Amino acid sequence: MSALHLIRHGTVAELRLDNPAKLNAFTAEMLRALEPYCEELERDASVRAVVISAEDSKAFCAGADILAWSELEPWDFARHWIRDGHRIFDRVARLSKPTIAAINGHAFGGGLEFAATTDIRVMSPTATLALPEASVGIVPGWSGTQRLIRLLGEPLVKEMALFGRRISAERALAAGFVAEIAEDPRTAAFEIAEQVAGTSGNAIEVAKYMIHAAAGEDRNAMIEALGAGMISPTEDRKEGVAAFREKRKPNFSGR
CATH class of the missing domain: 1.10.287 (Helix Hairpins)
Incomplete structure (x- = not known):
């Protein structure tokens, strides 16, 4: 069973990461589930907005599950794990519905890249953002050096990817990456999503x-x-x- 769930709340749909034992890190099964969920949401006219959330209060998403990719052959890692992840994350970014990420905990690596696919983001005051890939001998692979440059800017991405620094909620807000800081990001994200119901x-x-x-x-x-x-x-x-x-x-x- 995938640790990614699609839940409907009236006109708002929720994509919820549910892999707390691994800090909501993406497994291959979670990636595979995400693409058909996007297709389902795209064709459901009753859904007006999408909230992306996570079960664990410690981590929104710790990135990609190392055990899911560490044993892959180099070409399989590049051709499938990286390119499939890119394609699927791009599909989330290009949903026609407005999307809001509720970053209730730390968003590292692929988790930060996943949050970057949404239209706006709400972040817990204690959460941080990071690109720690260099600490395990790899580089960002799901748009960390591409989409994030547009959203966070080159200096902050370099701080994270080259120097391993974590970015606080306050700095993310000042950079415009986060729309607001909230003690309960999921509730705040739903309040924003529900405002869409009164629009065209x-x-x-x-x-x-x-x-x-x-x-x-x-x-x-x-x-x-x-x-x-x-x-x-x-x-x-x-x-x-x-x-x-x-x-x-x-x-x-x-x-």
Whole structure:
């Protein structure tokens, strides 16, 4: 059974990490469960926002389970563990629903990279962020040197990845990586998520596409999705499809 659960609370869905014995570190099973959950959430119109949380109060996520990848052959490690993790985390980042991470405990390595896939983050005052991969002889592999640079900036990422320093909630807030610091991040995240219920789901989705296009998050797909959304309701599209089905030349009106 996967230690990752999808729970629905009305219009808010929750993705909950549940591997406290390993400080919610990602196993291969948890990674595999995440991708179909994203597909399910994408197609569920009743879900307006997604909260990502964790069971353990000590750690939001300690990263990737070392036992899950340490015995892999070098090429399998690079081709599958790293690339699969990248693809799956990218899928979370590109959800059309707004996402909020409730960082109730330390977010290290892959756990920090997972939190970075969300739209905004709420953090416990005692939690810290870190990229400790060098201490076990590897480098960040799930966008720690890529997406995090955009969100936290080069100096803070270098502090963590090169010098092993932990970043406090206060510094994360000052850097704009965290939206707020709360004693109960999960409750605060749900309060934010529930505010989405009173807004237009279509407007929220398009706004997210536009922001991602500007930020370089899957820019090509976002631009083409916006273009498709503009062209889809036109009379010309309807005429073009009808002409194809009727095997005739289309008569476009420019509308």
